[in-house]
Amino acid sequence: MKKMLTTAFATLVFATPTLAQNVRVDVTNLSNAIYFTPLLVATHPESTHLFEGGSPASANLQAMAEGGDTSGLIADLMGISADISDNPAGGLLVPGASTHAIFPKGGQNTHLSLVAMLLPTNDGFVGLDALEIPSSEGIYTYFLNAYDAGTEANDEIINGGGATGTPGIPADPGGNSGTGGSGVTTTENNTMVHIHRGVLGDMDPVAGKSDLTTNVHRWLNPIAKIVITVN
Amino acid sequence: MKRNSSFILATFLLAMFFLQGCSDSDDNMSTGAEERSYEVTVLNLSHNQPFSPVAAIMHGAAYQGMTLGASASTALEVLAESGDNSGFLADASADAAVSDTTSGTGVIISGAQGTMSLTGSETLLTIASMLVNTNDAITVLNGIELGQMLKDETMTLHARAYDTGTEGNSEAASDIPGPAAGGEGFNAARNDRDFISVHPGIISMDDGLSSSALSESHRFDNAVAKIMIRRIS
Numbered sequence: 001m002k003k004m005l006t007t008a009f010a011t012l013v014f015a016t017p018t019l020a021q022n023v024r025v026d027v028t029n030l031s032n033a034i035y036f037t038p039l040l041v042a043t044h045p046e047s048t049h050l051f052e053g054g055s056p057a058s059a060n061l062q063a064m065a066e067g068g069d070t071s072g073l074i075a076d077l078m079g080i081s082a083d084i085s086d087n088p089a090g091g092l093l094v095p096g097a098s099t100h101a102i103f104p105k106g107g108q109n110t111h112l113s114l115v116a117m118l119l120p121t122n123d124g125f126v127g128l129d130a131l132e133i134p135s136s137e138g139i140y141t142y143f144l145n146a147y148d149a150g151t152e153a154n155d156e157i158i159n160g161g162g163a164t165g166t167p168g169i170p171a172d173p174g175g176n177s178g179t180g181g182s183g184v185t186t187t188e189n190n191t192m193v194h195i196h197r198g199v200l201g202d203m204d205p206v207a208g209k210s211d212l213t214t215n216v217h218r219w220l221n222p223i224a225k226i227v228i229t230v231n
Numbered sequence: 232m233k234r235n236s237s238f239i240l241a242t243f244l245l246a247m248f249f250l251q252g253c254s255d256s257d258d259n260m261s262t263g264a265e266e267r268s269y270e271v272t273v274l275n276l277s278h279n280q281p282f283s284p285v286a287a288i289m290h291g292a293a294y295q296g297m298t299l300g301a302s303a304s305t306a307l308e309v310l311a312e313s314g315d316n317s318g319f320l321a322d323a324s325a326d327a328a329v330s331d332t333t334s335g336t337g338v339i340i341s342g343a344q345g346t347m348s349l350t351g352s353e354t355l356l357t358i359a360s361m362l363v364n365t366n367d368a369i370t371v372l373n374g375i376e377l378g379q380m381l382k383d384e385t386m387t388l389h390a391r392a393y394d395t396g397t398e399g400n401s402e403a404a405s406d407i408p409g410p411a412a413g414g415e416g417f418n419a420a421r422n423d424r425d426f427i428s429v430h431p432g433i434i435s436m437d438d439g440l441s442s443s444a445l446s447e448s449h450r451f452d453n454a455v456a457k458i459m460i461r462r463i464s
Contacts, residue, residue: 053457054274054342145389145454148278150342184437189279189448192342197278197450200437209437221452 021105023133024229025112027088028098030143031219035094035173036116036126037068038087041101042077043109049130050076050113051193057149059164061115061193065125065149067162067170068117083109092119092173105230114144114226120158120172120212123149124196126224139229143222148196155183156199156210169211176216178205195221266352268464269377273335273358274344274457276389279448281409282345282370282456283314283361285335286323289351290374293328296357297373302425303395310359311367311395313408313416314338319359328353338363348463354378356460358390363409364449366402367395367423368430370456380462389454392430399423402434402443412444 023043029036040050050073051061060072070086077084085101093099093116103109111130118124127147134140148154152167158177161168184200201217202208269289275282288296296319297307306318320332330351339345339360349356355374362368370390380386398406399422408416434440437447 053276054344146452184447187448190277190341194278194342195276195452195454197448198452200447200450214438221454 023103026100026227028225035092035119039116040070041085042082043103044082062151065123120169123152144224145221146196146223150191158211180207181211268350270461272346272459277451280362282339285360286316288323288357289331291328291353308397309417314361364411367398386460390456391453394430404444
Protein backbone atom coordinates (compact mmCIF):
# COMPACT_ATOMS: atom_id res chain seq x y z
CA MET A 1 0.00 0.00 0.00
CA LYS A 2 2.75 2.38 0.95
CA LYS A 3 4.56 1.59 -2.27
CA MET A 4 1.44 2.29 -4.28
CA LEU A 5 1.06 5.67 -2.65
CA THR A 6 4.67 6.53 -3.34
CA THR A 7 4.22 5.55 -6.93
CA ALA A 8 1.08 7.61 -7.21
CA PHE A 9 2.83 10.59 -5.66
CA ALA A 10 5.80 10.26 -7.96
CA THR A 11 3.51 10.05 -10.97
CA LEU A 12 1.70 13.17 -9.88
CA VAL A 13 4.91 15.13 -9.38
CA PHE A 14 6.24 13.94 -12.70
CA ALA A 15 3.01 14.54 -14.55
CA THR A 16 2.32 18.07 -13.43
CA PRO A 17 5.23 19.84 -15.18
CA THR A 18 4.73 17.61 -18.24
CA LEU A 19 1.11 18.64 -18.53
CA ALA A 20 1.97 22.27 -18.06
CA GLN A 21 4.06 22.85 -21.15
CA ASN A 22 3.81 20.28 -23.86
CA VAL A 23 2.21 19.25 -27.08
CA ARG A 24 0.55 15.84 -27.24
CA VAL A 25 -0.18 14.29 -30.62
CA ASP A 26 -2.66 11.40 -30.82
CA VAL A 27 -2.70 9.47 -34.10
CA THR A 28 -5.49 7.12 -35.24
CA ASN A 29 -5.38 4.81 -38.25
CA LEU A 30 -8.74 5.35 -39.99
CA SER A 31 -8.31 2.75 -42.74
CA ASN A 32 -10.07 -0.59 -43.00
CA ALA A 33 -7.06 -2.85 -43.59
CA ILE A 34 -4.00 -0.67 -44.22
CA TYR A 35 -1.24 -0.90 -41.61
CA PHE A 36 1.08 2.00 -40.75
CA THR A 37 4.73 0.96 -40.43
CA PRO A 38 6.58 2.44 -37.41
CA LEU A 39 5.58 6.09 -37.32
CA LEU A 40 7.98 8.98 -37.41
CA VAL A 41 6.49 12.04 -35.71
CA ALA A 42 8.60 15.15 -35.18
CA THR A 43 8.49 18.83 -34.36
CA HIS A 44 10.93 21.05 -36.20
CA PRO A 45 11.45 24.58 -37.61
CA GLU A 46 9.09 25.94 -40.24
CA SER A 47 11.54 25.49 -43.11
CA THR A 48 11.91 21.71 -42.62
CA HIS A 49 10.00 19.35 -44.90
CA LEU A 50 10.17 15.56 -44.85
CA PHE A 51 8.25 15.69 -48.11
CA GLU A 52 6.42 18.20 -50.27
CA GLY A 53 3.64 17.56 -52.76
CA GLY A 54 4.81 18.30 -56.29
CA SER A 55 8.48 17.70 -55.44
CA PRO A 56 10.55 14.55 -55.92
CA ALA A 57 10.90 12.31 -52.87
CA SER A 58 14.30 12.41 -51.18
CA ALA A 59 16.18 9.10 -51.04
CA ASN A 60 15.36 8.91 -47.35
CA LEU A 61 11.67 9.51 -47.95
CA GLN A 62 11.75 6.84 -50.66
CA ALA A 63 13.26 4.33 -48.21
CA MET A 64 10.43 5.09 -45.77
CA ALA A 65 7.70 4.92 -48.43
CA GLU A 66 8.90 1.74 -50.15
CA GLY A 67 10.13 -0.20 -47.15
CA GLY A 68 9.11 1.53 -43.94
CA ASP A 69 12.72 2.46 -43.08
CA THR A 70 12.68 5.78 -41.21
CA SER A 71 16.36 5.76 -40.18
CA GLY A 72 17.48 8.15 -42.92
CA LEU A 73 14.72 10.67 -42.18
CA ILE A 74 15.52 10.43 -38.46
CA ALA A 75 19.17 11.20 -39.21
CA ASP A 76 18.05 14.20 -41.27
CA LEU A 77 15.91 15.44 -38.38
CA MET A 78 18.64 14.91 -35.78
CA GLY A 79 20.87 17.13 -37.88
CA ILE A 80 18.54 20.07 -37.33
CA SER A 81 17.81 19.42 -33.63
CA ALA A 82 14.21 18.39 -34.21
CA ASP A 83 12.24 16.75 -31.41
CA ILE A 84 11.61 13.22 -32.61
CA SER A 85 9.17 10.49 -31.65
CA ASP A 86 10.49 7.32 -33.29
CA ASN A 87 7.98 4.47 -33.47
CA PRO A 88 5.54 5.62 -30.76
CA ALA A 89 3.24 2.63 -31.38
CA GLY A 90 6.08 0.16 -30.78
CA GLY A 91 5.57 -1.44 -34.19
CA LEU A 92 2.72 -1.34 -36.67
CA LEU A 93 -0.24 0.95 -36.05
CA VAL A 94 -3.03 -1.41 -37.00
CA PRO A 95 -6.30 -0.27 -38.59
CA GLY A 96 -8.51 1.40 -35.99
CA ALA A 97 -5.74 1.74 -33.44
CA SER A 98 -4.28 4.89 -31.89
CA THR A 99 -0.98 5.91 -30.40
CA HIS A 100 0.48 9.17 -29.14
CA ALA A 101 3.66 11.17 -28.87
CA ILE A 102 4.53 14.05 -26.56
CA PHE A 103 6.76 16.98 -27.49
CA PRO A 104 8.11 19.93 -25.54
CA LYS A 105 6.34 23.22 -26.22
CA GLY A 106 8.11 26.39 -27.30
CA GLY A 107 11.53 26.91 -28.81
CA GLN A 108 12.51 26.51 -32.43
CA ASN A 109 10.44 23.41 -33.20
CA THR A 110 7.19 25.10 -34.10
CA HIS A 111 5.94 22.75 -36.82
CA LEU A 112 4.77 19.15 -36.83
CA SER A 113 5.38 16.42 -39.42
CA LEU A 114 4.38 12.78 -39.52
CA VAL A 115 5.12 9.95 -41.95
CA ALA A 116 4.63 6.18 -42.08
CA MET A 117 4.47 3.70 -44.93
CA LEU A 118 1.10 2.16 -45.78
CA LEU A 119 1.09 -1.65 -45.96
CA PRO A 120 0.20 -3.21 -48.30
CA THR A 121 1.09 -0.55 -50.89
CA ASN A 122 4.10 -0.08 -53.16
CA ASP A 123 5.12 3.39 -52.01
CA GLY A 124 2.11 4.87 -50.25
CA PHE A 125 2.52 6.75 -47.01
CA VAL A 126 0.41 8.71 -44.57
CA GLY A 127 1.80 12.22 -44.41
CA LEU A 128 1.63 15.50 -42.57
CA ASP A 129 3.93 18.17 -43.97
CA ALA A 130 5.05 20.87 -41.52
CA LEU A 131 1.80 21.86 -39.86
CA GLU A 132 2.17 24.94 -37.68
CA ILE A 133 1.44 23.86 -34.10
CA PRO A 134 -1.21 26.14 -32.58
CA SER A 135 0.30 28.33 -29.88
CA SER A 136 -2.85 28.66 -27.78
CA GLU A 137 -3.82 25.94 -25.34
CA GLY A 138 -6.51 23.74 -26.75
CA ILE A 139 -7.42 20.56 -28.57
CA TYR A 140 -7.09 20.62 -32.35
CA THR A 141 -8.16 17.88 -34.76
CA TYR A 142 -6.78 17.34 -38.26
CA PHE A 143 -7.29 14.66 -40.87
CA LEU A 144 -4.40 13.32 -42.92
CA ASN A 145 -4.22 12.09 -46.50
CA ALA A 146 -2.45 9.14 -48.08
CA TYR A 147 0.36 10.16 -50.42
CA ASP A 148 2.22 8.31 -53.14
CA ALA A 149 5.98 8.91 -53.10
CA GLY A 150 6.05 8.68 -56.91
CA THR A 151 9.14 6.49 -56.81
CA GLU A 152 7.72 3.05 -57.62
CA ALA A 153 5.09 1.75 -60.02
CA ASN A 154 1.99 0.59 -58.15
CA ASP A 155 2.08 -2.98 -59.43
CA GLU A 156 0.27 -4.29 -56.31
CA ILE A 157 2.37 -7.47 -56.28
CA ILE A 158 3.32 -8.75 -52.82
CA ASN A 159 6.81 -10.16 -53.24
CA GLY A 160 8.72 -8.95 -50.19
CA GLY A 161 10.21 -6.07 -52.18
CA GLY A 162 10.85 -3.32 -49.67
CA ALA A 163 14.33 -2.17 -50.62
CA THR A 164 14.62 1.11 -52.47
CA GLY A 165 14.17 0.57 -56.19
CA THR A 166 12.88 -3.00 -55.82
CA PRO A 167 9.43 -3.47 -57.35
CA GLY A 168 6.65 -4.93 -55.28
CA ILE A 169 5.05 -4.70 -51.87
CA PRO A 170 6.92 -6.01 -48.81
CA ALA A 171 3.97 -7.65 -47.04
CA ASP A 172 0.34 -7.50 -46.00
CA PRO A 173 0.45 -7.64 -42.19
CA GLY A 174 -3.27 -8.38 -42.05
CA GLY A 175 -3.02 -11.44 -44.25
CA ASN A 176 -5.89 -10.32 -46.46
CA SER A 177 -4.08 -10.45 -49.76
CA GLY A 178 -4.04 -12.93 -52.62
CA THR A 179 -1.31 -14.24 -54.86
CA GLY A 180 -0.64 -14.69 -58.55
CA GLY A 181 -1.43 -11.14 -59.63
CA SER A 182 -0.09 -10.24 -63.07
CA GLY A 183 0.68 -6.66 -62.02
CA VAL A 184 -1.52 -3.57 -62.21
CA THR A 185 1.02 -1.37 -63.96
CA THR A 186 4.72 -1.05 -64.66
CA THR A 187 4.81 2.72 -64.92
CA GLU A 188 4.43 5.69 -62.61
CA ASN A 189 2.88 8.67 -64.37
CA ASN A 190 3.51 11.24 -61.65
CA THR A 191 7.03 10.86 -60.28
CA MET A 192 6.58 13.68 -57.77
CA VAL A 193 5.04 13.19 -54.35
CA HIS A 194 1.27 13.30 -54.88
CA ILE A 195 -2.04 12.18 -53.42
CA HIS A 196 -2.34 8.40 -53.69
CA ARG A 197 -4.99 7.38 -56.22
CA GLY A 198 -5.89 4.40 -54.07
CA VAL A 199 -5.34 0.73 -54.74
CA LEU A 200 -7.17 -1.21 -57.44
CA GLY A 201 -7.11 -4.74 -56.01
CA ASP A 202 -9.16 -7.57 -57.47
CA MET A 203 -11.50 -10.25 -56.16
CA ASP A 204 -9.44 -13.24 -57.34
CA PRO A 205 -7.27 -14.66 -54.52
CA VAL A 206 -4.97 -16.62 -56.84
CA ALA A 207 -4.84 -14.60 -60.07
CA GLY A 208 -6.05 -11.31 -61.54
CA LYS A 209 -4.01 -8.14 -61.86
CA SER A 210 -3.42 -7.45 -58.18
CA ASP A 211 -2.50 -9.32 -55.03
CA LEU A 212 -4.61 -6.87 -53.05
CA THR A 213 -8.28 -7.43 -52.34
CA THR A 214 -10.67 -4.81 -53.68
CA ASN A 215 -13.26 -4.92 -50.92
CA VAL A 216 -10.71 -5.06 -48.12
CA HIS A 217 -7.74 -2.89 -48.99
CA ARG A 218 -9.35 0.16 -50.58
CA TRP A 219 -9.49 3.42 -48.70
CA LEU A 220 -10.60 6.99 -49.26
CA ASN A 221 -8.96 9.99 -47.66
CA PRO A 222 -8.62 10.88 -44.89
CA ILE A 223 -6.59 7.84 -43.84
CA ALA A 224 -5.61 9.10 -40.39
CA LYS A 225 -6.75 11.49 -37.71
CA ILE A 226 -4.50 13.43 -35.42
CA VAL A 227 -5.50 15.33 -32.32
CA ILE A 228 -3.04 17.92 -31.10
CA THR A 229 -3.43 18.87 -27.44
CA VAL A 230 -1.51 22.02 -26.57
CA ASN A 231 -1.05 22.27 -22.82
CA MET B 232 1.67 51.04 -4.36
CA LYS B 233 3.89 48.63 -6.13
CA ARG B 234 0.85 46.73 -7.24
CA ASN B 235 -0.67 49.93 -8.59
CA SER B 236 2.42 50.65 -10.66
CA SER B 237 2.26 47.20 -12.17
CA PHE B 238 -1.37 47.71 -13.00
CA ILE B 239 -0.68 51.04 -14.67
CA LEU B 240 2.15 49.54 -16.66
CA ALA B 241 -0.06 46.67 -17.75
CA THR B 242 -2.79 49.09 -18.77
CA PHE B 243 -0.30 51.13 -20.74
CA LEU B 244 1.00 48.06 -22.55
CA LEU B 245 -2.55 46.94 -23.25
CA ALA B 246 -3.40 50.38 -24.63
CA MET B 247 -0.34 50.24 -26.88
CA PHE B 248 -1.44 46.84 -28.10
CA PHE B 249 -4.86 48.15 -29.02
CA LEU B 250 -3.45 51.24 -30.68
CA GLN B 251 -1.19 49.05 -32.75
CA GLY B 252 -4.17 46.81 -33.47
CA CYS B 253 -6.15 49.77 -34.77
CA SER B 254 -3.31 50.85 -36.97
CA ASP B 255 -3.06 47.35 -38.42
CA SER B 256 -6.77 47.33 -39.10
CA ASP B 257 -6.55 50.52 -41.09
CA ASP B 258 -3.79 49.07 -43.20
CA ASN B 259 -5.06 45.61 -43.69
CA MET B 260 -8.76 45.12 -43.20
CA SER B 261 -11.05 45.23 -46.16
CA THR B 262 -12.51 48.63 -46.91
CA GLY B 263 -14.14 47.64 -50.18
CA ALA B 264 -12.04 50.12 -52.15
CA GLU B 265 -8.40 49.36 -51.49
CA GLU B 266 -6.55 47.50 -54.24
CA ARG B 267 -4.69 44.38 -53.18
CA SER B 268 -2.65 41.93 -55.16
CA TYR B 269 -2.47 38.21 -54.63
CA GLU B 270 -0.33 35.50 -56.15
CA VAL B 271 -2.18 32.20 -56.52
CA THR B 272 -0.29 28.97 -57.20
CA VAL B 273 -2.16 25.79 -58.12
CA LEU B 274 -0.27 22.50 -57.68
CA ASN B 275 -1.67 19.36 -59.31
CA LEU B 276 -1.59 16.54 -56.72
CA SER B 277 -3.33 13.95 -58.90
CA HIS B 278 -1.61 10.96 -60.46
CA ASN B 279 -2.71 11.37 -64.08
CA GLN B 280 -5.27 14.16 -64.45
CA PRO B 281 -3.93 17.27 -66.19
CA PHE B 282 -5.70 20.48 -65.15
CA SER B 283 -7.14 22.78 -67.81
CA PRO B 284 -6.02 26.44 -67.63
CA VAL B 285 -7.19 27.74 -64.28
CA ALA B 286 -9.89 30.41 -64.12
CA ALA B 287 -9.30 32.72 -61.15
CA ILE B 288 -11.68 35.45 -60.00
CA MET B 289 -11.52 38.09 -57.23
CA HIS B 290 -14.98 39.11 -56.22
CA GLY B 291 -17.42 40.32 -53.59
CA ALA B 292 -20.24 38.38 -51.99
CA ALA B 293 -22.75 39.28 -54.72
CA TYR B 294 -20.94 37.05 -57.24
CA GLN B 295 -21.06 33.28 -57.03
CA GLY B 296 -19.42 31.22 -59.75
CA MET B 297 -21.21 28.05 -58.70
CA THR B 298 -23.38 26.65 -55.95
CA LEU B 299 -22.76 23.14 -54.66
CA GLY B 300 -25.91 21.10 -54.99
CA ALA B 301 -27.30 23.39 -57.70
CA SER B 302 -27.20 23.36 -61.48
CA ALA B 303 -24.03 24.72 -63.15
CA SER B 304 -24.14 27.74 -65.45
CA THR B 305 -23.62 27.05 -69.15
CA ALA B 306 -20.19 28.71 -68.94
CA LEU B 307 -19.18 26.41 -66.07
CA GLU B 308 -20.51 23.44 -68.03
CA VAL B 309 -18.25 24.41 -70.94
CA LEU B 310 -15.28 24.71 -68.58
CA ALA B 311 -16.04 21.36 -66.95
CA GLU B 312 -16.63 19.42 -70.17
CA SER B 313 -14.01 20.96 -72.45
CA GLY B 314 -11.55 22.87 -70.26
CA ASP B 315 -12.34 26.17 -72.03
CA ASN B 316 -12.54 28.82 -69.31
CA SER B 317 -13.20 31.85 -71.56
CA GLY B 318 -16.98 31.97 -71.10
CA PHE B 319 -16.73 31.46 -67.33
CA LEU B 320 -14.26 34.35 -67.10
CA ALA B 321 -16.33 36.55 -69.44
CA ASP B 322 -19.43 36.00 -67.31
CA ALA B 323 -17.42 36.96 -64.23
CA SER B 324 -15.95 40.07 -65.88
CA ALA B 325 -19.44 41.25 -66.71
CA ASP B 326 -20.51 40.98 -63.07
CA ALA B 327 -20.34 44.23 -61.07
CA ALA B 328 -19.19 42.36 -57.96
CA VAL B 329 -16.05 41.05 -59.68
CA SER B 330 -12.89 43.14 -59.40
CA ASP B 331 -10.44 41.00 -61.40
CA THR B 332 -10.27 37.84 -63.47
CA THR B 333 -7.37 35.94 -64.95
CA SER B 334 -6.57 32.68 -66.69
CA GLY B 335 -3.64 30.43 -66.00
CA THR B 336 -1.21 30.29 -68.90
CA GLY B 337 -1.68 26.65 -69.77
CA VAL B 338 -2.39 23.09 -68.77
CA ILE B 339 -0.94 22.01 -65.41
CA ILE B 340 0.14 18.39 -65.65
CA SER B 341 0.24 16.08 -62.64
CA GLY B 342 3.03 17.04 -60.28
CA ALA B 343 3.39 20.51 -61.81
CA GLN B 344 2.13 23.90 -60.72
CA GLY B 345 1.05 27.18 -62.25
CA THR B 346 1.01 30.68 -60.78
CA MET B 347 -1.18 33.65 -61.58
CA SER B 348 -1.69 37.11 -60.11
CA LEU B 349 -4.87 38.98 -59.28
CA THR B 350 -5.35 42.59 -58.24
CA GLY B 351 -8.58 44.08 -57.06
CA SER B 352 -10.57 45.69 -54.30
CA GLU B 353 -12.68 42.63 -53.52
CA THR B 354 -11.42 39.88 -51.23
CA LEU B 355 -13.16 36.64 -52.18
CA LEU B 356 -11.33 34.16 -54.42
CA THR B 357 -12.93 31.64 -56.74
CA ILE B 358 -10.94 29.31 -58.97
CA ALA B 359 -12.01 26.48 -61.25
CA SER B 360 -10.19 24.01 -63.50
CA MET B 361 -11.18 20.82 -65.30
CA LEU B 362 -9.60 17.44 -64.67
CA VAL B 363 -9.29 16.79 -68.38
CA ASN B 364 -9.26 12.96 -68.36
CA THR B 365 -12.83 12.94 -67.08
CA ASN B 366 -16.30 13.72 -68.42
CA ASP B 367 -16.96 16.80 -66.30
CA ALA B 368 -14.84 16.83 -63.14
CA ILE B 369 -13.56 20.14 -61.83
CA THR B 370 -11.46 21.27 -58.92
CA VAL B 371 -12.70 24.41 -57.28
CA LEU B 372 -12.23 26.99 -54.59
CA ASN B 373 -15.63 28.61 -54.22
CA GLY B 374 -15.43 32.09 -52.72
CA ILE B 375 -12.60 31.83 -50.20
CA GLU B 376 -12.20 34.93 -47.99
CA LEU B 377 -8.72 36.51 -48.27
CA GLY B 378 -9.55 39.81 -46.53
CA GLN B 379 -7.86 38.78 -43.30
CA MET B 380 -4.50 38.15 -44.97
CA LEU B 381 -1.69 40.59 -44.16
CA LYS B 382 0.81 41.71 -46.76
CA ASP B 383 3.33 38.91 -47.47
CA GLU B 384 1.20 36.40 -45.58
CA THR B 385 0.67 33.02 -47.21
CA MET B 386 -2.23 30.60 -46.97
CA THR B 387 -2.26 26.98 -48.15
CA LEU B 388 -5.49 25.20 -49.01
CA HIS B 389 -6.33 21.83 -50.49
CA ALA B 390 -9.10 21.45 -53.07
CA ARG B 391 -11.19 18.41 -53.92
CA ALA B 392 -12.78 17.24 -57.15
CA TYR B 393 -16.42 17.95 -57.92
CA ASP B 394 -18.71 16.46 -60.50
CA THR B 395 -20.36 19.28 -62.42
CA GLY B 396 -23.35 17.03 -63.11
CA THR B 397 -23.86 18.17 -66.69
CA GLU B 398 -22.50 15.08 -68.47
CA GLY B 399 -22.94 11.45 -67.49
CA ASN B 400 -19.71 9.78 -66.37
CA SER B 401 -19.50 7.42 -69.33
CA GLU B 402 -15.67 7.47 -69.32
CA ALA B 403 -16.06 6.75 -73.05
CA ALA B 404 -13.30 7.76 -75.46
CA SER B 405 -15.80 9.80 -77.42
CA ASP B 406 -16.70 11.93 -74.38
CA ILE B 407 -13.36 12.66 -72.73
CA PRO B 408 -11.33 15.51 -74.23
CA GLY B 409 -8.04 14.91 -72.37
CA PRO B 410 -4.97 13.07 -73.66
CA ALA B 411 -6.35 9.74 -72.42
CA ALA B 412 -9.01 9.84 -75.14
CA GLY B 413 -9.11 12.96 -77.29
CA GLY B 414 -12.89 12.89 -77.49
CA GLU B 415 -15.58 15.52 -77.49
CA GLY B 416 -15.46 18.45 -75.14
CA PHE B 417 -18.57 20.55 -74.63
CA ASN B 418 -21.98 19.21 -75.51
CA ALA B 419 -25.00 21.31 -74.63
CA ALA B 420 -27.07 18.24 -73.71
CA ARG B 421 -27.33 17.69 -69.98
CA ASN B 422 -27.55 13.94 -69.56
CA ASP B 423 -26.51 13.70 -65.92
CA ARG B 424 -28.36 14.68 -62.75
CA ASP B 425 -27.67 18.40 -63.32
CA PHE B 426 -26.34 19.50 -59.97
CA ILE B 427 -22.81 19.94 -58.64
CA SER B 428 -21.74 17.18 -56.25
CA VAL B 429 -18.52 15.80 -54.82
CA HIS B 430 -17.00 13.62 -57.54
CA PRO B 431 -17.47 9.86 -56.99
CA GLY B 432 -14.16 9.07 -58.69
CA ILE B 433 -13.10 7.18 -61.81
CA ILE B 434 -14.07 3.54 -62.35
CA SER B 435 -11.68 2.76 -65.27
CA MET B 436 -11.36 -0.20 -67.64
CA ASP B 437 -9.06 -1.86 -65.11
CA ASP B 438 -11.87 -2.01 -62.59
CA GLY B 439 -14.46 -3.60 -64.79
CA LEU B 440 -15.93 -0.77 -66.89
CA SER B 441 -15.02 -2.27 -70.24
CA SER B 442 -16.33 0.73 -72.19
CA SER B 443 -14.06 3.13 -70.27
CA ALA B 444 -11.19 4.82 -72.08
CA LEU B 445 -9.53 5.41 -68.74
CA SER B 446 -7.06 3.16 -66.95
CA GLU B 447 -6.44 2.71 -63.26
CA SER B 448 -3.80 5.45 -63.54
CA HIS B 449 -6.53 8.06 -64.06
CA ARG B 450 -8.23 7.34 -60.75
CA PHE B 451 -7.90 10.00 -58.08
CA ASP B 452 -8.67 10.64 -54.46
CA ASN B 453 -8.94 13.99 -52.72
CA ALA B 454 -7.31 16.38 -52.41
CA VAL B 455 -6.51 16.79 -56.11
CA ALA B 456 -4.92 20.23 -55.77
CA LYS B 457 -2.84 22.21 -53.32
CA ILE B 458 -3.38 25.94 -53.59
CA MET B 459 -0.92 28.42 -52.17
CA ILE B 460 -2.05 32.03 -51.90
CA ARG B 461 0.27 34.94 -51.08
CA ARG B 462 -0.81 38.52 -50.60
CA ILE B 463 1.82 40.59 -52.37
CA SER B 464 0.47 44.13 -51.83
